Amino acid sequence: xxxxxxxxxxxxxxxxxxxxxxxxxxxxxxxxxxxxxxxxxxxxxxxxxxxxxxxxxxxxxxxxxxxxxxxxxxxxxxxxxxxxxxxxxxxxxxxxxxxxxxxxxxxxxxxxxxxxxxxxxxxxxxxxxxxxxxxxxxxxxxxxxxxxxxxxxxxxxxxxxxxxxxxxxxxxxxxxxxxxxxxxxxxxxxxxxxxxxxxxxxxxxxxxxxxxxxxxxxxxxxxxxxxxxxxxxxxxxxxxxxxxxxxxxxxxxxxxxxxxxxxxxxxxxxxxxxxxxxxxxxxxxxxxxxxxxxxxxxxxxxxxxxxxxxxxxxxxxxxxxxxxxxxxxxxxxxxxxxxxxxxxxxxxxxxxxxxxxxxxxxxxxxxxxxxxxxxxxxxxxxxxxxxxxxxxxxxxxxxxxxxxxxxxx
Numbered sequence: 001x002x003x004x005x006x007x008x009x010x011x012x013x014x015x016x017x018x019x020x021x022x023x024x025x026x027x028x029x030x031x032x033x034x035x036x037x038x039x040x041x042x043x044x045x046x047x048x049x050x051x052x053x054x055x056x057x058x059x060x061x062x063x064x065x066x067x068x069x070x071x072x073x074x075x076x077x078x079x080x081x082x083x084x085x086x087x088x089x090x091x092x093x094x095x096x097x098x099x100x101x102x103x104x105x106x107x108x109x110x111x112x113x114x115x116x117x118x119x120x121x122x123x124x125x126x127x128x129x130x131x132x133x134x135x136x137x138x139x140x141x142x143x144x145x146x147x148x149x150x151x152x153x154x155x156x157x158x159x160x161x162x163x164x165x166x167x168x169x170x171x172x173x174x175x176x177x178x179x180x181x182x183x184x185x186x187x188x189x190x191x192x193x194x195x196x197x198x199x200x201x202x203x204x205x206x207x208x209x210x211x212x213x214x215x216x217x218x219x220x221x222x223x224x225x226x227x228x229x230x231x232x233x234x235x236x237x238x239x240x241x242x243x244x245x246x247x248x249x250x251x252x253x254x255x256x257x258x259x260x261x262x263x264x265x266x267x268x269x270x271x272x273x274x275x276x277x278x279x280x281x282x283x284x285x286x287x288x289x290x291x292x293x294x295x296x297x298x299x300x301x302x303x304x305x306x307x308x309x310x311x312x313x314x315x316x317x318x319x320x321x322x323x324x325x326x327x328x329x330x331x332x333x334x335x336x337x338x339x340x341x342x343x344x345x346x347x348x349x350x351x352x353x354x355x356x357x358x359x360x361x362x363x364x365x366x367x368x369x370x371x372x373x374x375x376x377x378x379x380x381x382x383x384x385x386x387x388x389x390x391x392x393x394x395x396x397x398x399x400x401x402x403x404x405x406x407x408x409x
Contacts, residue, residue, distance in 0.1 A: 009060040010199055015392055018198055027392060030399040031065035039402065040070045040121035044084070044130035048262060048294035049232070050194060050321045051127050051150055057197035057391050058398075065395075070121060074113040074131045079105050084130045085269055087164075090157035091129065092236060092316040098159050110134060123402050132167045144405040147171040150194065151318040152339040153181045172405060177319045177340045190401060193343065194319045195394035196328060196385070202297035203328055206305060214302035218258075218288055225255040225368055228307040230300055230322045231314075232261045233273040233291075238313045238336075240280045241357050243287065245313065248361035250286070253368050260290040260303055305329050309367055309374070313360050317341050324389045327351065327381030332374035334363040344389065350381040 012024055041059065043051045055071050062069040076084070083102045090096035110133035119137045126134055127148045138145055147168050153161070153176070161183070168174060169185055175192040176182050182189045196203055215222050227246055231237040239259050246257040259277060262270075274291060281287040292299055304310060310326035310333045317339035324344055326333050333351035335341045345351035352367065354360040367374040 009064060012064045014199060019392060023392065027396055028065060030396060030403065031067055034399060034402055035066050037123065038068045038070065038121035039123045040072060040118065041125050041127065042072050042074060042117065042131050042134065043127035044074050044076065046073045050319070053321065054194060057200055058395060061391060061395055072117050074117065076109045080109040087129055087160050088151060090160045092152055093155040096157050096160065103163055107133060123405065129164055132164055135167050135170050145171045146173050146175060146401065148175045148192065149181065150177060152316050153183055178343060192397055193389055193394065194321055195389050195391045196321060196324050197391040198328060200297060202301050203325060206301055211302045211306050214299055215306055218290055220256060220258060220288055222306065225253060225308040226258060226306055227255055227309050227311060227364060228258040228260065228303055229311040229313065230260050230304060233270045233277060235273055236314060236316050238315050239277045242311055242313045243280045244357045245360040245364065248358065249364050252365055256286045256288065258288045258290065258303060260292055260300065262292045262294045262296065304331060307331055309334060309364055311360065312336065312341060314338055314341065324385050328385045330378035330382045332367050332377045333381065334360055334367065346384065350384045351377055
């Protein structure tokens with residue numbers, strides 16, 4: 001586990017205000033037969049991105065159930081993360097011509113990490129493509145390996161997927177965030193939603209004074225409508241498209257746009273995309289482009305809570321945890337109908353879906369014109385997240401999977 005990341009343990013009973021007593025006891029019952037068994041989670045970054053954020057909350061919550069959870073992060077150089085970022089975009093369907101050298105770099109770092117990581121737990125969960133080749137370290141019959149894919153594999157680049165599939169097919173099972181992402185594999189596949197922690201700094205209630213301070217710090221006017229997208233500066237999040245939608249809305253409403261995000265250590269394109277966003281913003285005084293540190297949960301929380309409407313105009317999206325975060329805060333959300341977003345946004349019930357820049361602008365204008373409908377969508381969205389996308393439910397699904405694998409052996 002990276003020493004740069006401090007995991008904060010929260011007593012399970014602190015969730016009693018959100019969950020029923022039966023749900024908490026159910027978690028304890030599922031955990032009991034797994035006590036004493038080792039569980040290892042591995043991904044490619046300790047800070048930044050949804051996977052690290054989930055593990056940051058999931059691991060200490062599991063430890064509260066007296067489970068032996070470990071979280072290890074694979075290491076890689078700039079060349080490795082350049083390749084895996086290209087793989088990531090290609091698996092989302094972007095054009096990409098892989099070279100033999102790219103695959104060599106990928107395999108070389110996998111070999112280094114197989115030598116450095118323990119990989120000896122009874123249950124090993126490998127997150128996303130970057131560490132997929134670690135399966136080569138598995139000793140026959142010694143443990144259970146699961147591949148957890150957080151990205152949209154509905155239209156992957158064939159060359160990259162064919163390369164990865166040779167590793168994935170050797171796992172005991174695979175998990176995807178949407179049925180549409182599943183592939184033809186010789187192993188069982190499971191539906192696993194990502195989740196938010198309602199008690200984390202990013203989602204907990206905030207004092208109005210703190211929210212006002214954050215707005216003042218970033219020179220955002222609390223008296224005018226605030227449109228916000230919180231995302232890494234990534235072309236697949238389409239921040240330039242958000243600016244173009246805002247400019248259409250601006251013809252009809254005196255509003256402001258906030259584009260706030262950071263970067264992840266395994267994403268080398270962030271700085272380039274940020275420059276593209278600043279160029280498109282063109283010094284508009286009502287566009288705030290805010291580069292946040294990779295770990296700025298309170299600021300993100302405050303910006304979401306201060307927003308009139310939250311946007312998630314992704315071009316491709318594995319899930320988009322920022323949607324659930326906004327819905328939890330009872331905010332009306334306008335988002336693209338891609339990837340895992342429609343699982344969260346049930347059109348005209350928990351939010352509004354769009355398919356283009358113009359469609360995004362239209363839906364924003366509709367909500368600004370009908371605040372009573374916006375409020376109702378926010379209420380429904382909050383309940384939808386409470387029923388489906390909380391970290392406690394995710395942990396229960398993991399425990400169920402581990403028990404199933406153990407019984408199968």
